Amino acid sequence: MTGVNEIRSAFLDYFGKNDHQIVESGPLVPRNDPTLMFANAGMNQFKNVFTGLETRDYARAATAQKVVRAGGKHNDLDNVGYTARHHTFFEMLGNFSFGDYFKERAIEHAWTLITREYGLPAEKLLVTVYSEDEDAAVLWKKIAGLTDDRIIRIPTSDNFWTMGDTGPCGPCSEIFYDHGDHVAGGPPGSPDEDGDRFIEIWNLVFMQYEQTADARLDLPRPSIDTGMGLERLAAILQGVHNNYDIDLFKAIIGASVNVTGVEAEGDALASHRVIADHLRSTAFLIADGVLPSNEGRGYVLRRIMRRGMRHAHLLGAKDPVLFKLIPTLIREMGQAYPELGRAEALITETLTLEEKRFGKTLDRGMGLLESATSDLGEGGQLDGETAFKLYDTYGFPLDLTQDALRPRGIQVDTDAFDAAMARQKAEARANWSGSGGTATDTIWFGLKEKFGATEFLGYETEKAEGVV
Ligand code: ATP
Ligand code: MG
Ligand code: MG
Ligand code: MG
DSSP states (O other): OOOHHHHHHHHHHHHHHTTOEEOOOOOSSOSSOTTOSSOOSGGGGGHHHHHTSSOOSOSEEEEEEEEEOEETTEEOGGGTTTSSSOOSEEEEEEEEESSSSOHHHHHHHHHIIIIIISOOOGGGEEEEEETTOHHHHHHHHHHHOOOGGGEEEEOSGGGEEESSSSEEEEEEEEEEEEOOTTSOOOOTTSTTTTSSSEEEEEEEEEEEEEEOSSOEEEEEEEEEEEEEEHHHHHHHHTTOSSGGGSHHHHHHHHHHHHHHOOOSOTHHHHHHHHHHHHHHHHHHHHHTTOOOOSSHHHHHHHHHHHHHHHHHHHTTOOSOOGGGGHHHHHHHHTTTOHHHHHTHHHHHHHHHHHHHHHHHHHHHHHHHHHHHHTTOOTTOEEOHHHHHHHHHHHOOOHHHHHHHHGGGTOEEOHHHHHHHHHHHHHHHHHHHHHTTOOHHHHHHHHHHHHHOGGGOOHHHHHHHHHHO
């Protein structure tokens, strides 16, 4: 069996041999892109190279990039535990050409690598192309010998990549693997495409246009940006369907079974998977300088951590347990990402502290949630006041409450939740100005409103952690 570490190395070796500069992963917190919450694709660190703002002394590169998709444009948090193929943290393998080779060479590289180096059976592969990109369809026939029925033409924006409203853009072509008819799901472009039978493994983006405010121009030197999910590729190479069954996740889930004493089967399976996933995001985010807080990136991290903790609680854990999984994670991934080992003490302390804090209110909050929903069946709705109380007094982020109720088909009245939040803000403002409002107060409340509730929860959550 080929382990994740060897699969990653084989990718980088292949492109290294083909004159690509092997570049280290960029950090999860992008250095020069305030518009981006977390790195969500391999191309992020090269954005300015693609637009021409920056030049490098190489025109081809390959990376294994750390990616978190748990907020902003790509948010896969709610998919974790429900699909076979989504993580909040994953590694994206990519090769890039900055005005060097283009479509033909990119398709050749991709096809050679997956069918010859990795040895995937060609008959299980199919591709999508943008419906207007006849060149790509012709190249797939020529290079891979794919027949028309396995080149699916997609007319939607799914197969047309843009960097923003303006800037480089172009069609893309995605490679899918058919896991077989024992898995539910239809081919890309079909109504049932969100199933897990045909799994997208690699996205090739052909940046060939420049979108300006009023025209789409041909780029004189088109570029290539690709991204392949390492864990999805590993699943195929290891003969398993679900990403969570690959060697790396088996090790972490095995450790989770050990520390909780609950086997990974039945209802517990999803919890172990969520724990393993959220542990990776947590550790990698902390290693890259994010700490749990009540605003911005730190609040996304806190939400991920608390969701993981609720699953540990579901498995019966009464004391902090997640921090005990860190050594396993470092054993599996520390060689490829030495920052994990360097930050081990910080990760362990941060996680333990957060587990202790939330542990104080988690159990009681779950009790309140149970009693408030005991009469509700599928299709029911939790009132916004209770959801707000859970949030305000027990430190339950709204999405954690929603996640807890989802298996029972119960929703949260989010309008009423928002109303309760707005009322509390208004009350706080009134109390504050009652004690002699100043210009500074006005600025403070203005900021709080501008950035929204999730960004400024300091005192609410402190209160939650302090009293109970
Ligand atoms: P999907 O349609 O399955 O959600 P995507 O189209 O959003 O994937 P891209 O943005 O094209 O994904 O990212 C490039 C590659 O990264 C995908 O082809 C896939 O292999 C991998 N990938 C994307 N999202 C995830 C995720 N949440 N977890 C693991 N791998 C992912
Ligand atoms: Mg997606
Ligand atoms: Mg897709
Ligand atoms: Mg894609």
